Amino acid sequence: MSYIIKGETGDWEIVVGLEVHCEVISKAKLFSGAATAFGAEANTQVSFVDAGFPGMLPVINHECVEQAVRTGFGLNATINKKSIFARKNYYYADLPNGYQISQSDHPIISDGYIDVDLENGETRRIGIERLHLEQDAGKLMHDQHPSKSFVDLNRAGVALMEIVSRPDIRSPEEAGAYLRKLRSIVRYIGSCDGNMDEGSMRCDANVSVRRPGEPYGTRAEIKNVNSIRFVMQAIEYEAMRQVEVLESGGRIVQETRKFDSVKGETRSMRSKETAVDYRYFYDPDLIPLVLNDAMIERLRGEMPELPDAKKKRFIEEYGLPAYDAGQLVAEKDIAAYFEVAAKGHDAKKVANYIMGDLFAVLNKQGKSIAESPVNPENLGRMVDLINDGTISSRIAKDVFAFMVEEGKTPDQIVEEKGLKQVTDTSAIEKMVDDVIAANPDKVAEYKGGKEKLLGWFVGQTMRASQGKANPAMLNELVKKKLDA
Amino acid sequence: MPIDREMVKRLGILSRLRIPEGNMDEMVTELTKILGWVDQLKDVNTDDVLPMNSVVEDMNLREREDVINDGGIRDQILANAPEEMDGYFLVPKVVE
Numbered sequence A: 001m002s003y004i005i006k007g008e009t010g011d012w013e014i015v016v017g018l019e020v021h022c023e024v025i026s027k028a029k030l031f032s033g034a035a036t037a038f039g040a041e042a043n044t045q046v047s048f049v050d051a052g053f054p055g056m057l058p059v060i061n062h063e064c065v066e067q068a069v070r071t072g073f074g075l076n077a078t079i080n081k082k083s084i085f086a087r088k089n090y091y092y093a094d095l096p097n098g099y100q101i102s103q104s105d106h107p108i109i110s111d112g113y114i115d116v117d118l119e120n121g122e123t124r125r126i127g128i129e130r131l132h133l134e135q136d137a138g139k140l141m142h143d144q145h146p147s148k149s150f151v152d153l154n155r156a157g158v159a160l161m162e163i164v165s166r167p168d169i170r171s172p173e174e175a176g177a178y179l180r181k182l183r184s185i186v187r188y189i190g191s192c193d194g195n196m197d198e199g200s201m202r203c204d205a206n207v208s209v210r211r212p213g214e215p216y217g218t219r220a221e222i223k224n225v226n227s228i229r230f231v232m233q234a235i236e237y238e239a240m241r242q243v244e245v246l247e248s249g250g251r252i253v254q255e256t257r258k259f260d261s262v263k264g265e266t267r268s269m270r271s272k273e274t275a276v277d278y279r280y281f282y283d284p285d286l287i288p289l290v291l292n293d294a295m296i297e298r299l300r301g302e303m304p305e306l307p308d309a310k311k312k313r314f315i316e317e318y319g320l321p322a323y324d325a326g327q328l329v330a331e332k333d334i335a336a337y338f339e340v341a342a343k344g345h346d347a348k349k350v351a352n353y354i355m356g357d358l359f360a361v362l363n364k365q366g367k368s369i370a371e372s373p374v375n376p377e378n379l380g381r382m383v384d385l386i387n388d389g390t391i392s393s394r395i396a397k398d399v400f401a402f403m404v405e406e407g408k409t410p411d412q413i414v415e416e417k418g419l420k421q422v423t424d425t426s427a428i429e430k431m432v433d434d435v436i437a438a439n440p441d442k443v444a445e446y447k448g449g450k451e452k453l454l455g456w457f458v459g460q461t462m463r464a465s466q467g468k469a470n471p472a473m474l475n476e477l478v479k480k481k482l483d484a
Numbered sequence B: 001m002p003i004d005r006e007m008v009k010r011l012g013i014l015s016r017l018r019i020p021e022g023n024m025d026e027m028v029t030e031l032t033k034i035l036g037w038v039d040q041l042k043d044v045n046t047d048d049v050l051p052m053n054s055v056v057e058d059m060n061l062r063e064r065e066d067v068i069n070d071g072g073i074r075d076q077i078l079a080n081a082p083e084e085m086d087g088y089f090l091v092p093k094v095v096e
Helices: A062-074 A172-189 A228-247 A293-302 A307-318 A322-329 A332-342 A347-365 A376-387 A393-406 A410-417 A425-438 A440-447 A453-464 A471-483 B005-014 B021-043 B074-078
Strands: A004-007 A010-023 A085-089 A099-103 A109-117 A123-135 A139-141 A148-152 A159-165 A201-210 A220-225 A255-260 A265-271 B088-092
Touching (some): A062 A109, A062 A159, A062 A172, A099 A123, A123 A172, A201 A228, A376 A393, A376 A410
């Protein structure tokens, strides 16, 4: 199903390419030995290189190079053995050198793809044009002073991977799925923490519209949108805006636009007429970066299992439905939790409890899976207790709640609270008899044809057993006794 | 490449240089001459020549380990700042 905008004059298709900036996880910056940690006091993590002092020379951080190569593998891309750094020139107060060291026509990674899963079960392949390494800029604060901006260079020079997709995205949903998948991959690899709200992952969207089957239209670039939801909103709004402009006889100008998340609209920032000219040229301070085969092969060998492979394995090894497997592998920690919990137990049921009860609790308590109040071994054990008949799935809800509160093992809880399921036929029979004896009028009604009352008797008896009677046995006995 | 007044004005904006109106014509003439001279390079056929991006192509780029061994020198970083406050550089307000 494709996403189509129904205009006044016919159908329009949207074309989107995303540029995602991922802050590289490394201790030191891309070209200096200053620290990268988030949240330090202003300008305390700045070297003379980062501040653009005269005569300072950049020396590349090997770890950042390895992170880019790892990510390249994660994007099923070509690792370029030779890449070249270039200067991208522009003047702004957050860029002390007046240029950003980046890569232009020889990026370290090119030609990859990722597969994204959509709501309707379809999978779409989105091409990756390139990934290149570059420096981040500093941070500006505009609200501290009436006539001055404050500059903090702690972030200046931190390594970024700019990942550029091909214009293969055709709907806001696909854009969201692409970003989630990309975030999942870099987190699995450990090359970026993917936190859009802290700015360690940032997204620009190139959006255009066209009549289905026609060549690409003129695009607008929406800058720096800081959540997946906003990216989707911005694309939706911008595409609608372009359709309205085109249908009323106007034309789209190539320009940079900013997304206003409060108003939910995009606004023009600068047009092509005033656009900057970056005047790229190879950085004379840096000779080409050449990767050797030994390093590339070592990194290939060290790659962790990525979401797609893990999903496939979960389906095959644990017999999970594709949807469940997809949910469980989205985050590395959830997948790890599942594998511990499922080991030697009923994996399907374990998956259900994780995606249902556990996610609900984590959501409510605002915790990550790593901070789960229920440890995976206990969850697996609880499923065993259900399957061997020690507790009913109804009682399991209570056991689960006690595990959340008290952190004890399910065996301890069942023992201490006396939650063991009653499967003794004579005990259940007695309870049924008592309920029947106490309600002769209801029995008469039932016998008179009001069969709906069967459920009422089951409920009464279950209550009498404090929920501990085996539901299947109880149902059978109530029916047998009443029909006798 | 033809240089006109518009181009000079735009170059001025890009490089943050104020070019007084009175110097415009001179700049146009000078830049046209310079670029014309450089344009002679186009006479050389370079179809089969790779661009040279460095004079030391048989050397590897020097790399550093991922170790924090710099920074923590805020006073020195800010020493030449025309204006500073609370450890920040202060610049004329720039809002895009």
